[in-house]
Amino acid sequence: MPVVHPEQTARPAHPPLPPALVEIDDLRYSYPDGQPALLGVSLRIAPGEKVALVGPNGAGKSTLLLHLNGILGGPESPLRVCGLPPTKKNLPVIRGLVGLVFQNPDDQLFSPTVLEDVAFGPLHMGLAEAEVRRRAALALAQVGMAGFEERLPHHLSIGQKKRIAIATVLAMSAELLALDEPTAGLDPRGRRQLIDLLRALPQTLLVSTHDMALVRDIFPRTIIMDGGRVVADGATGELLRDAGLLAAHGLEVP
Template sequence: MSCVVEIRDLSFTYPDGHKALDHITLDLAHGEKVALVGPNGAGKSTLLLHLNGILPRQTGEIRVSGLDVSGKNLGRVRALVGLVFQSPDDQLFSPTVFDDVAYGPIYQGLPAEEVRQRVQEALERVKMSEYSSRVSHHLSVGEKKRIAIATVLSMKPAVLVLDEPTAGLDPRARRTLIELLRELPITMIVASHDLPMVRELLPRTVVMDQGRIVADGPTATILSDPDLLARHGLEQ
């Protein structure tokens, strides 16, 4: 079992009849860092929401660390998949940074000492240790983003899933975040429109359009194919 994420033939149709995913097949090996690019409405977010079963699978198969994403495995899978949403405000709902980062470990029922230790580790990873007692509401967007990543790192996930991590960041905050992600020794899948970041950070790129995977390969190859990019609205 060398793959962290295995997706076979996954399709999904929203209740209003909109087909968001159309026979998606995708594997992620351990330690791989993959970009998911494509125009708005291509189905990227829908795919990400399937990874920990927030959207219920309709047809096809998804496995995370060998576990089928459904039913009684959902609890385990949610701890294994660290999903960071686009808007950090949605992710930070507790009074202090500590409370937010501790949410996952506390929910898992870990003992208090281990919760504290995990929070500390996660905050160190995103270089925000001294923010532990701060109030999330007052942080800058870049700081909130890093805390949001810490809130899932504290669960020790097997794969980190990020939706538009650089959206809305100023150049310096964006730079900090890219360096931070580069240093994280963890499998990750990143949905983004930020192609320069993709080129710099993620060796493999998957292009989605209209619910389908239309290209999958080394980032350097894909991003140097102007026809492909233009066809899917991704001109640089």
């Protein structure tokens, strides 16, 4: 009888997972009043992925986004960005890597001019003035707002404000853009312009939204959250064909 060596019968090794830009393992969080918000969220996002985050109000989507750059959570949070835990030492780096864009751009824009808003982050990174201006000019060009440098942010339309808010994080050379309800409040033209912008951006995207048509049109992967948990995570086309799954979690087929 021939001798069978163990290595000949061993199962083939699984291919290695791609490197994770974000990795979360069993994240739990309750607000100070004791209200639980995240009940064991685990996920990983690879560089270059475009991921939609959907679910009903109160599902925990915004709370999750706020953990990504340390606004919520603490140094013991089971979260890694480019392998870095959110310790006090690492937070400046993580906040440069993760660009968080709020639903209301007025929460993000506070300077007298557009240029000052977009330059604020790079300036406080200690970069030279020439580099700050280069980054600001590039970011404004990326969002189609070149020429608006001296405009007053509060005089702009909401669609223009949202693009400026995205420019503020692009100027930081963020690897991941985490956007909360980017199309909320936009008219059809503003929505289309924002969709075209998001489609063209090369950065990794994690976008919390109720706009299921946006999800269908841009994002290959969708994560559904409900009750502080991830209830589904997979190919967008497959999930959107499951009308029962969507209905069970307060979502509509686009």
